[in-house]
Amino acid sequence: xxxxxxxxxxxxxxxxxxxxxxxxxxxxxxxxxxxxxxxxxxxxxxxxxxxxxxxxxxxxxxxxxxxxxxxxxxxxxxxxxxxxxxxxxxxxxxxxxxxxxxxxxxxxxxxxxxxxxxxxxxxxxxxxxxxxxxxxxxxxxxxxxxxxxxxxxxxxxxxxxxxxxxxxxxxxxxxxxxxxxxxxxxxxxxxxxxxxxxxxxxxxxxxxxxxxxxxxxxx
Amino acid sequence: xxxxxxxxxxxxxxxxxxxxxxxxxxxxxxxxxxxxxxxxxxxxxxxxxxxxxxxxxxxxxxxxxxxxxxxxxxxxxxxxxxxxxxxxxxxxxxxxxxxxxxxxxxxxxxxxxxxxxxxxxxxxxxxxxxxxxxxxxxxxxxxxxxxxxxxxxxxxxxxxxxxxxxxxxxxxxxxxxxxxxxxxxxxxxxxxxxxxxxxxxxxxxxxxxxxxxxxxxxxxxxxxxxxxxxxxxxxxxxxxxxxxxxxxxxxxxxxxxxxxxxxxxxxxxxxxxxxxxxxxxxxxxxxxxxxxxxxxxxxxxxxxxxxxxxxxxxxxxxxxxxxxxxxxxxxxxxxxxxxxxx
Numbered sequence: 001x002x003x004x005x006x007x008x009x010x011x012x013x014x015x016x017x018x019x020x021x022x023x024x025x026x027x028x029x030x031x032x033x034x035x036x037x038x039x040x041x042x043x044x045x046x047x048x049x050x051x052x053x054x055x056x057x058x059x060x061x062x063x064x065x066x067x068x069x070x071x072x073x074x075x076x077x078x079x080x081x082x083x084x085x086x087x088x089x090x091x092x093x094x095x096x097x098x099x100x101x102x103x104x105x106x107x108x109x110x111x112x113x114x115x116x117x118x119x120x121x122x123x124x125x126x127x128x129x130x131x132x133x134x135x136x137x138x139x140x141x142x143x144x145x146x147x148x149x150x151x152x153x154x155x156x157x158x159x160x161x162x163x164x165x166x167x168x169x170x171x172x173x174x175x176x177x178x179x180x181x182x183x184x185x186x187x188x189x190x191x192x193x194x195x196x197x198x199x200x201x202x203x204x205x206x207x208x209x210x211x212x213x214x215x216x217x218x219x
Numbered sequence: 220x221x222x223x224x225x226x227x228x229x230x231x232x233x234x235x236x237x238x239x240x241x242x243x244x245x246x247x248x249x250x251x252x253x254x255x256x257x258x259x260x261x262x263x264x265x266x267x268x269x270x271x272x273x274x275x276x277x278x279x280x281x282x283x284x285x286x287x288x289x290x291x292x293x294x295x296x297x298x299x300x301x302x303x304x305x306x307x308x309x310x311x312x313x314x315x316x317x318x319x320x321x322x323x324x325x326x327x328x329x330x331x332x333x334x335x336x337x338x339x340x341x342x343x344x345x346x347x348x349x350x351x352x353x354x355x356x357x358x359x360x361x362x363x364x365x366x367x368x369x370x371x372x373x374x375x376x377x378x379x380x381x382x383x384x385x386x387x388x389x390x391x392x393x394x395x396x397x398x399x400x401x402x403x404x405x406x407x408x409x410x411x412x413x414x415x416x417x418x419x420x421x422x423x424x425x426x427x428x429x430x431x432x433x434x435x436x437x438x439x440x441x442x443x444x445x446x447x448x449x450x451x452x453x454x455x456x457x458x459x460x461x462x463x464x465x466x467x468x469x470x471x472x473x474x475x476x477x478x479x480x481x482x483x484x485x486x487x488x489x490x491x492x493x494x495x496x497x498x499x500x501x502x503x504x505x506x507x508x509x510x511x512x513x514x515x516x517x518x519x520x521x522x523x524x525x526x527x528x529x530x531x532x533x534x535x536x537x538x539x540x541x542x543x544x545x546x547x548x549x550x551x552x553x554x555x556x557x558x559x560x561x
Contacts, residue, residue, distance in 0.1 A: 045235075124316035127276055127387075128330040128377075129305035131298075138329075142320040216320075218361060 004189060007181055014177035015197055021095055021166065021173055022159045029099040029159075030152060033106025036062065038136055040107055041114040048122065048132050065104045070162045073101055074169055094171035098162060102155060109151035113144040146217035153209025157202050164198075174198055221287075222385055222417045223252040223275055228284030229441075230270050244270040246441035247284070252434070254384075257411050257418045259432030259449070261425060261464060267441040268421045272387045275419065276308045277301040289384055306334050309378030309416075313390035315370040317362040323349070323373050324358045330380040348376040352406060368399035375406060379414070386410060388420045392427055404431050425464045429453065429525055437461045453523070454495040454530035469523040469531050472558050477519065482561050485518050487538035490548060492555040494522065494530050504554055511547035513539040534560070 004011075036058065042048040043055040068076065074097045081096045082088040117140055125139045141148070164175025174194045182191030230245040245267045252258045260268045273279040274286050277293050285294045293304055317326050327345045336344065349355045352372040362370055371391060378386055388407065392400040408431055410416050422428060428435055428449065435452040437445040437460055444458040453469075456462045465471075472491040473481055481489055492504070508515045515535045522531035537544050551557050 118314075118316070120312060120314050120316035121318055123278065124310070124312065124318075125329070125333075126278060127305060127308070127310040128333050128381075129302040130329075130333045131302060134333070139318065143318065145320060218363075 003187060004193065007177075007190060010181070011177060011193065011197075014172060014174045014194070015201075017091065017171075018160065018163060018173035018175070018198075018201070021091060021098065021163045021171070022156065024095050025098040025102055025159055025163070026152070026156055028095070029102030029106060030155070032099065032103030033155075034110055036103060036107035037110025038114065038140070040111040041140075042132070042136065048135060062104050062107055065101070066108070068101075070097075070101055071165050071168065073097060074165065078169070089170040091166070091171050093169055094163065094166040098159065101162070102159060105158070106152070106155055109155065110148065113147040113151055114140055116147060117143045146213045149209060149213040149216060153206060153213070156205045156209070160198060160202055160205075220254050221251040222254045222289055223250065223419065224287040225250040225271070225274065226285055226287075228271075228274060228281045228286060230267075230274060230279060231282045243441050245274065245281075248438075248441070248443055250436065250443070250446075252417060252419060254417055255411070255415055256433050257407070257420060257431050258434045258436060259420045259422060259428035260436045260438060261422055261428050262438035262460075263423060265440075266438040268438050269389055271438070272310070272389055272419060272421055275385070275387060276305050276310060306330070306381045307383045307385065309381070309383040309386040311371065311374040311378050311386070311388050311391045313393045315362070315367075315374045315394075317370055317373055317377070319362050322359050322361055323354060323365070323376075326362070326373055327377050327380055330377060334381045336381075344380065348380060351379075351409075352376045366399075367395050368402055371395065371399075371403050372406065375403075375410065379410065379416070382414075384417060386416050386418045388418060390421055390423070393422065393424065400427070401430070407431060425468045429468050429523065433526065437464065450525045450528050450530070453525045454528075470520040470534075471532055472560060473519050473534055474560075478560060481518055481534070481536070485516065485536040487514070487536045488544055488548075488559065489518065489534060489536050489561040490551070491520065491532050491534045491558045491560055492551060493532045493558065494555055496530075498529070504551065507550050507554075508535075508537070508547050511539075511550065512543050513537050513547045 040055070040058055040062070043051040043058065074094070077097050077100060078088045078093065081093040085092045085096045087093050121139055121143060122135060125135045163173050166173050167176035167179055174197055178191045178194035181187065182194060225248055228245060228248050229243065232242045232244055234241055248271060250271065260271060262268045270279055274281055275288060277296070281294055285292055287293070288304060289307060291304060293301060296304065318329065321329065324345055327348055328341055331341050331344060346355065349358055352375055354369060354372050354376065357365060357369065362373065365373065392403050395403060404427065407418060411418050420427065420432060432449045435447065435449050436443055437452070437458060439460045445452060445456065445461045452461060453465055456465045472493065515537050517533060518536045519534035520532040522529045537547065548557060548559065
């Protein structure tokens with residue numbers, strides 16, 4: 001327990017780091033995933049912008065990146081991270097890798113939820129003379145918003161999980177804290193404090209997401 | 220003047236899977252809808268009637284032929300120009316297709332935004348439309364809080380927001396119960412009469428056509444098999460499909476099992492009197508029978524009203540001395556088409 005008091009500063013720093021990594025990733029990966037997901041949906045056969053070549057290539061790309069285990073993915077995209085964000089290690093590199101992986105994952109969630117939108121409302125909007133970009137922004141996304149919020153909440157939880165591996169390239173956060181000060185120093189109490197902190201973050205996020213979705217869906 | 224004109228329009232849908240044949244949904248259809256008319260297009264599902272309305276507002280492009288709406292040939296127009304044309308054509312749907320994420324107000328405001336109507340003018344227009352359809356008190360409700368009939372009223376208000384000249388109704392009452400159907404049809408009539416909107420109603424229910432159409436177009440397997448003024452199509456249907464549709468709303472000369480059961484339950488001779496020219500059978504028909512000393516009973520059939528004119532078939536069982544009955548039938552022939560069925 002004394003050790004815990006010594007580590008208190010580091011612990012809170014790790015909590016903030018985890019939240020920072022996950023929040024920034026959800027922002028960047030979330031927007032990227034939305035764009036890829038909408039593109040996947042509208043280029044489908046009989047879609048608003050049906051385009052077989054784009055659809056096939058994009059599906060291949062998404063399917064290529066999605067199954068790569070994240071711990072390997074970090075190493076695989078390290079050269080790309082150096083080129084894009086300037087460094088291959090630390091929080092910036094982990095946010096880069098995490099955002100890229102999240103974008104592909106989120107794209108499927110977005111696509112699935114858009115498929116659930118009644119094609120009739122899209123047809124109604126077309127019959128009213130609405131253009132395609134307007135239909136995407138003012139019909140498709142608002143109509144799917146409730147399930148999308150739940151999807152993004154699911155992704156938030158997955159990102160907390162994935163970010164725990166940040167330590168392998170010198171990133172911080174609760175995962176790194178648990179491994180360095182708990183596991184490697186044979187101190188299960190420290191490990192469990194990190195675990196509980198993660199559980200609390202996940203519970204709060206899920207609760208907030210459910211509430212928001214309920215408000216949007218009005219039930 | 221024709222507001223909608225389709226000349227020799229065909230629509231072929233390519234196969235969705237390899238090895239399937241292309242489907243000809245609409246096959247050389249001519250259609251002229253005059254300004255201010257309510258045209259009813261009736262057919263079984265798969266007859267191509269929904270494709271026809273989608274050709275009118277350019278949601279589908281014809282494989283051949285041309286479509287002209289309000290003087291503009293829309294065939295071959297780029298999507299951007301087509302969107303401008305659609306502002307002048309409202310559309311309502313079987314499943315209403317309201318935006319569930321928007322209130323009634325938001326649904327009606329949507330086409331106004333598409334048409335770039337200044338926001339300052341929305342309030343007045345939306346309020347006017349909601350009063351017209353009788354839903355002013357539900358402006359802030361969401362579609363899932365409304366009944367089917369209310370949803371369709373919102374659909375109608377939304378379709379009329381940009382003051383279109385034409386309204387396309389795709390099975391607009393097929394998801395509604397008979398009473399609500401009547402209310403919605405009455406509202407469509409009001410749209411036609413008070414706002415002068417030309418309406419094309421797509422349906423598989425003859426009762427819908429009967430209650431509002433001025434003009435009836437019967438479709439079967441992508442082709443128009445009959446087309447004429449509502450009364451003529453109802454009272455003298457030429458095509459077998461039309462005859463079947465007409466029998467769904469008014470009884471014809473009894474045949475088959477109906478006739479068997481009439482014969483079993485009624486004595487005497489059974490004759491059918493058909494009225495096809497808009498005249499009603501007056502009391503003189505019955506007076507004729509009474510003066511001839513013939514007993515009679517109305518056993519089958521009925522009359523229907525289309526656009527204020529009647530038609531139908533009355534089947535009577537006549538009893539009395541043979542000579543008297545023969546004489547009476549002879550006199551009836553002067554007043555209606557008589558068929559002796561048993």
